[in-house]
Amino acid sequence: xxxxxxxxxxxxxxxxxxxxxxxxxxxxxxxxxxxxxxxxxxxxxxxxxxxxxxxxxxxxxxxxxxxxxxxxxxxxxxxxxxxxxxxxxxxxxxxxxxxxxxxxxxxxxxxxxxxxxxxxxxxxxxxxxxxxxxxxxxxxxxxxxxxxxxxxxxxxxx
Amino acid sequence: xxxxxxxxxxxxxxxxxxxxxxxxxxxxxxxxxxxxxxxxxxxxxxxxxxxxxxxxxxxxxxxxxxxxxxxxxxxxxxxxxxxxxxxxxxxxxxxxxxxxxxxxxxxxxxxxxxxxxxxxxxxxxxxxxxxxxxxxxxxxxxxxxxxxxxxxxxxxxxxxxxxxxxxxxxxxxxxxxxxxxxxxxxxxxxxxxxxxxxxxxxxxxxxxxxxxxxxxxxxxxxxxxxxxxxxxxxxxxxxxxxxxxxxxxxxxxxxxxxxxxxxxxxxxxxxxxxxxxxxxxxxxxxxxxxxxxxxxxxxxxxxxxxxxxx
Ligand code: SF4
Numbered sequence: 104x105x106x107x108x109x110x111x112x113x114x115x116x117x118x119x120x121x122x123x124x125x126x127x128x129x130x131x132x133x134x135x136x137x138x139x140x141x142x143x144x145x146x147x148x149x150x151x152x153x154x155x156x157x158x159x160x161x162x163x164x165x166x167x168x169x170x171x172x173x174x175x176x177x178x179x180x181x182x183x184x185x186x187x188x189x190x191x192x193x194x195x196x197x198x199x200x201x202x203x204x205x206x207x208x209x210x211x212x213x214x215x216x217x218x219x220x221x222x223x224x225x226x227x228x229x230x231x232x233x234x235x236x237x238x239x240x241x242x243x244x245x246x247x248x249x250x251x252x253x254x255x256x257x258x259x260x261x
Numbered sequence: 262x263x264x265x266x267x268x269x270x271x272x273x274x275x276x277x278x279x280x281x282x283x284x285x286x287x288x289x290x291x292x293x294x295x296x297x298x299x300x301x302x303x304x305x306x307x308x309x310x311x312x313x314x315x316x317x318x319x320x321x322x323x324x325x326x327x328x329x330x331x332x333x334x335x336x337x338x339x340x341x342x343x344x345x346x347x348x349x350x351x352x353x354x355x356x357x358x359x360x361x362x363x364x365x366x367x368x369x370x371x372x373x374x375x376x377x378x379x380x381x382x383x384x385x386x387x388x389x390x391x392x393x394x395x396x397x398x399x400x401x402x403x404x405x406x407x408x409x410x411x412x413x414x415x416x417x418x419x420x421x422x423x424x425x426x427x428x429x430x431x432x433x434x435x436x437x438x439x440x441x442x443x444x445x446x447x448x449x450x451x452x453x454x455x456x457x458x459x460x461x462x463x464x465x466x467x468x469x470x471x472x473x474x475x476x477x478x479x480x481x482x483x484x485x486x487x488x489x490x491x492x493x494x495x496x497x498x499x500x501x502x503x504x505x506x507x508x509x510x511x512x513x514x515x516x517x518x519x520x521x522x523x524x525x526x527x528x529x530x531x532x533x534x535x536x537x538x539x540x541x542x543x544x545x546x547x548x549x550x551x552x553x554x555x556x557x558x559x560x561x562x563x564x565x566x567x568x569x570x571x
Binding site: 130 | 290294297298299300301302303305306308309310312313316317318319320321470471474475478479480481482483486
């Protein structure tokens with residue numbers, strides 16, 4: 104049975120004890136409560152909308168204990184989407200350095216992963232993983248909310 | 262001595278209110294999710310949040326801030342919340358403390374969290390935090406007067422007794438204060454004051470996520486932010502309990518009384534949650550006018566009604 108399915112349920116799910124034993128208390132709390140911070144690079148705005156879609160009633164990431172926060176000081180996950188151009192690069196670096204560690208970086212969309220259609224533009228400053236270490240890639244142009252959720256669940260059950 | 266320590270640290274002090282407050286915070290988030298047709302977080306979510314912030318995350322101290330003040334402010338806010346909760350819960354559970362005038366002390370202790378948020382925000386040296394602090398200051402100035410008027414009205418209503426134990430016992434089983442016209446008016450005023458004290462949505466301009474990105478708390482991270490979260494949980498339990506003591510004859514922990522006690526707390530928190538889910542955030546000037554003109558007017562009308570015996 105797929106272990107990641109446990110994340111869809113309440114704390115009463117049968118994998119609760121299993122996971123708790125496997126991960127240890129700290130890691131378990133961390134994975135059960137991720138605060139998301141959204142960094143939009145030079146995106147075409149589609150990925151931003153799909154990320155916000157995950158918070159709507161239909162997809163509802165709060166059932167995984169996730170929550171969108173406004174200040175990077177509270178963040179556990181940095182969602183980066185859009186192509187990173189020369190103006191964005193120092194800002195992304197600064198945001199990354201301001202975040203309290205441990206922080207997970209997720210590159211969303213073709214632009215975040217590889218550069219996508221902007222990869223050959225003259226202001227392009229390299230995909231996200233050339234600038235900061237990336238933990239997960241979610242490809243797609245734009246990725247569906249289902250794909251984003253699937254990526255997040257994979258990350259959690261890593 | 263040992264008994265006092267037990268009162269302060271375990272029951273009904275720190276440990277009890279922290280756990281109950283965490284569960285109430287879950288209740289608040291779950292009701293919010295249901296109002297928005299979502300599924301909502303798991304039962305232990307507030308505790309996951311707290312322990313993650315406390316144990317896992319790094320605490321960053323802003324370079325331009327004042328280090329000691331910044332880190333001590335959350336500790337003092339936790340102290341203020343805990344001590345006020347002990348002073349409220351001892352009379353509420355029927356333990357006579359022999360402390361006359363504790364209503365006034367509780368009134369001051371309940372403002373300590375807001376004051377320490379202001380101090381911590383100003384010590385962080387962030388411009389957004391200072392905007393948040395200035396808004397919080399204006400909010401404190403506006404709601405405290407209404408809250409004080411409510412307390413004065415209730416003191417008059419209970420024949421000038423200024424101890425919480427006597428105020429609870431002045432309400433006979435058949436006529437709790439909320440059963441009279443003046444009581445209902447005062448209850449409305451008190452609920453709005455609670456909303457502002459807890460920083461819930463119509464009055465959350467001090468930590469508006471969308472405009473000043475968490476305002477007063479923008480620079481807090483890791484353990485310091487965990488303490489602020491814990492203070493918020495405790496206040497979410499303590500303030501409704503205070504309202505129950507003042508208006509609904511306190512609680513009675515014998516037999517079926519436990520169920521009634523839980524229902525009373527949940528009902529007050531439900532009102533707060535529904536207000537927060539059905540209203541947009543107001544501007545600080547609108548909030549000040551709301552409290553200075555309308556809430557004070559209502560409280561004064563209630564005091565006049567009390568003099569005529571309603
Ligand atoms: S990946 Fe596609 S949808 Fe997303 S920002 Fe880039 S171009 Fe837009």
